[in-house]
Amino acid sequence: MIIREFELKDITAVKKFTDEAIGLNYYSEDELRECHQKSISNDVLCSFVLVADDGEILGLRLAYPPGKWNKGKGSRLREDLWNIPLEKTAYFQSLFLSNKVQGQGWGPRLSEKSIEAFRKVGARGIVTHAWKESPNNSSIRYLSKLGFQSVATHPEYWIDVDYECVRDGNPCRCTAEEMILYI
Numbered sequence: 608m609i610i611r612e613f614e615l616k617d618i619t620a621v622k623k624f625t626d627e628a629i630g631l632n633y634y635s636e637d638e639l640r641e642c643h644q645k646s647i648s649n650d651v652l653c654s655f656v657l658v659a660d661d662g663e664i665l666g667l668r669l670a671y672p673p674g675k676w677n678k679g680k681g682s683r684l685r686e687d688l689w690n691i692p693l694e695k696t697a698y699f700q701s702l703f704l705s706n707k708v709q710g711q712g713w714g715p716r717l718s719e720k721s722i723e724a725f726r727k728v729g730a731r732g733i734v735t736h737a738w739k740e741s742p743n744n745s746s747i748r749y750l751s752k753l754g755f756q757s758v759a760t761h762p763e764y765w766i767d768v769d770y771e772c773v774r775d776g777n778p779c780r781c782t783a784e785e786m787i788l789y790i
């Protein structure tokens with residue numbers, strides 16, 4: 608397995624992966640193309656994929672540098688509770704790993720690659736919306752291990768996203784924990 612930059616040629620394979628891992632139609636191919644664009648600042652690409660030897664996508668870390676985003680999938684943001692301005696803040700969008708490779712440290716490794724890229728483009732912090740109902744609380748646990756602190760809780764954060772949540776179906780009633788890491 609290798610970690611490498613998320614490239615445009617990966618879109619079809621990544622869509623298949625996100626349909627299975629996150630939920631059917633959470634991302635369309637067009638939105639993934641947009642996500643790819645939002646991942647680039649000053650020629651630095653901040654999003655990464657985990658790829659098996661046979662080319663299968665096993666993990667995705669979508670990450671946006673400062674200036675390329677102003678909200679997550681949901682619209683709520685507690686910018687008033689951060690110690691840095693939005694224009695210096697990067698965003699961790701989705702991180703998902705195939706069931707086959709969870710719990711082996713690949714999530715933190717993918718995230719470290721994005722953090723390295725964020726440092727290159729001068730980010731002072733990273734905000735994310737962690738999935739509170741993730742199995743065994745693995746989302747908040749891996750983020751806390753990286754040093755993220757909780758800022759706010761958003762009930763039903765993804766309710767307006769028209770997709771089949773792997774837990775609830777449609778609509779998704781999951782909770783997001785807004786978290787921040789200063790870098």
Ligand SMILES: CC(C)(COP(=O)(O)OP(=O)(O)OC[C@H]1O[C@@H](n2cnc3c(N)ncnc32)[C@H](O)[C@@H]1OP(=O)(O)O)[C@@H](O)C(=O)NCCC(=O)NCCS
Pocket residue numbers: 701702703704705708709710711712713714715736737738741742743744745746748749
């Ligand atoms: C959350 C996730 C990205 C973390 O990546 P990872 O490579 O598995 O991270 P780690 O190996 O460091 O594991 C983090 C913790 O979660 C636990 N864990 C990970 N996957 C698990 C699973 N499927 N079931 C139970 N526990 C799990 C690990 O044992 C570890 O526990 P510890 O803190 O007590 O050591 C990954 O597990 C995943 O894709 N989960 C499902 C989707 C998800 O929740 N994404 C986040 C959306 S915001």
